[in-house]
Amino acid sequence: MDFDLTKEQKMIRDEVRNFAQKEIAPRAEELELSGEYPYDIYAKMAELGLMGIPIPEAYGGMGSDWVSLHLAIEELSRADITFGAMIDVTTSVVAQELNVFGTEEQKQKWLIPIASGEKLGAFGLTEPDAGSDAGSLLTTAELRGDEWVLNGTKQFITNIGLDNASIVLVAATVAGTGKNDIISTLIVPKDAPGFKLGKKYQKMAWHASSTHEVILSDCRIPKDYLLGDPDRGFAQHLAVLETGRISIAAMAVGVAQACLDESLKYAKARQQFGQPIFNFQAVQFKLADMAVAIELARNQYLKAAWLKDQGRKHAFEASAAKLYASEMVEKVASDAVQIHGGYGYMDEYPVSRYYKFVKLLQIVEGTSEVQRMLIARILAGSSHR
Numbered sequence: 001m002d003f004d005l006t007k008e009q010k011m012i013r014d015e016v017r018n019f020a021q022k023e024i025a026p027r028a029e030e031l032e033l034s035g036e037y038p039y040d041i042y043a044k045m046a047e048l049g050l051m052g053i054p055i056p057e058a059y060g061g062m063g064s065d066w067v068s069l070h071l072a073i074e075e076l077s078r079a080d081i082t083f084g085a086m087i088d089v090t091t092s093v094v095a096q097e098l099n100v101f102g103t104e105e106q107k108q109k110w111l112i113p114i115a116s117g118e119k120l121g122a123f124g125l126t127e128p129d130a131g132s133d134a135g136s137l138l139t140t141a142e143l144r145g146d147e148w149v150l151n152g153t154k155q156f157i158t159n160i161g162l163d164n165a166s167i168v169l170v171a172a173t174v175a176g177t178g179k180n181d182i183i184s185t186l187i188v189p190k191d192a193p194g195f196k197l198g199k200k201y202q203k204m205a206w207h208a209s210s211t212h213e214v215i216l217s218d219c220r221i222p223k224d225y226l227l228g229d230p231d232r233g234f235a236q237h238l239a240v241l242e243t244g245r246i247s248i249a250a251m252a253v254g255v256a257q258a259c260l261d262e263s264l265k266y267a268k269a270r271q272q273f274g275q276p277i278f279n280f281q282a283v284q285f286k287l288a289d290m291a292v293a294i295e296l297a298r299n300q301y302l303k304a305a306w307l308k309d310q311g312r313k314h315a316f317e318a319s320a321a322k323l324y325a326s327e328m329v330e331k332v333a334s335d336a337v338q339i340h341g342g343y344g345y346m347d348e349y350p351v352s353r354y355y356k357f358v359k360l361l362q363i364v365e366g367t368s369e370v371q372r373m374l375i376a377r378i379l380a381g382s383s384h385r
């Protein structure tokens with residue numbers, strides 16, 4: 001067994017760490033308060049090639065691997081989780097789906113701008129009445145002549161409200177096939193006739209990450225914007241969401257690491273009873289438990305990403321990584337605030353922001369309950385060992 005990262009993986013991790021700590025971390029609080037999307041940081045990330053790390057060079061990417069992408073997501077999230085989320089959606093989900101299932105023409109048109117960082121992608125699965133039960137979606141796509149006509153509403157869509165977002169991959173049932181359960185994935189450009197951005201959601205946190213409703217009303221796109229197998233659009237979406245779970249785990253580890261960094265610093269500096277609070281065993285034990293939990297979650301997401309790089313099955317490992325890391329970070333963030341005492345509740349200390357950030361990780365890309373259902377299904381079907 002080899003737990004060492006390769007030279008290239010270490011280089012990417014260190015480069016992203018330096019960039020994120022220098023360019024993102026000092027602005028994270030301001031971005032959260034203003035809710036402004038930082039296009040300048042995005043442009044620098046594009047210059048570094050961060051949106052295309054595992055995508056082949058021929059399609060605008062770096063031609064590296066999924067371990068490297070997830071190391072980058074951890075480091076970005078350690079500075080500001082909204083950047084980890086932006087890459088999760090655009091690279092792990094959208095760019096991957098285009099790369100694996102797209103035609104050569106679709107890759108040239110849509111993948112290259114996304115992987116090279118010129119444009120951002122979004123994915124549209126969730127609807128007002130279809131969340132965890134995503135297969136019950138009501139959006140329809142009907143083939144009329146040479147065009148698909150789409151109708152429906154997608155909600156909570158990340159990235160699509162940003163100026164540089166180009167497309168949303170929409171899951172829709174195909175009308176008129178006589179097969180009600182067929183879900184296809186369609187590439188819907190933001191400027192397609194009948195495409196409308198609905199409301200911008202006001203969120204508990206993650207203010208610099210854009211979340212919008214998308215309304216498709218007789219939205220028309222060319223026939224050849226269908227992505228992949230028309231009968232397997234849902235399976236395609238679920239396949240790339242498996243990678244999204246590894247990305248959420250890496251994001252959780254990044255924030256948890258930031259909680260530990262801040263708590264260690266604070267515990268060594270804060271004096272009570274004539275000594276640093278770090279000297280008290282109750283505080284040390286919290287820090288020790290944080291460090292152990294973070295290491296376990298990091299090992300798990302890296303294992304899932306490594307299995308993916310080997311082309312091996314990793315459904316169990318991805319769900320386990322997402323479930324464990326997202327629940328771990330909630331406890332770590334809570335302990336980080338506790339260690340900071342009253343200051344931990346104040347905006348001037350980043351742990352108050354981290355505490356608000358982390359709840360979302362147990363909800364997106366399959367809730368904790370959904371991950372447990374998926375894991376139980378794997379256990380029921382066969383042994384994963």
Ligand SMILES: Cc1cc2nc3c(=O)[nH]c(=O)nc-3n(C[C@H](O)[C@H](O)[C@H](O)COP(=O)(O)OP(=O)(O)OC[C@H]3O[C@@H](n4cnc5c(N)ncnc54)[C@H](O)[C@@H]3O)c2cc1C
Binds near residue numbers: 122203363365
């Ligand atoms: C900020 C944000 C960004 C998002 N970005 C995107 C995006 O870009 N694209 C996209 O398509 N979606 C996106 N989502 C949607 C997200 O993936 C869903 O919110 C999530 O899948 C849960 O669906 P829901 O909100 O409808 O909750 P529901 O499915 O209504 O779940 C409510 C509760 O019931 C539980 N539950 C449901 N079914 C079961 C069951 N069978 N057994 C046990 N418990 C169950 C759930 O675990 C949860 O606790 C985003 C959401 C948010 C909040």
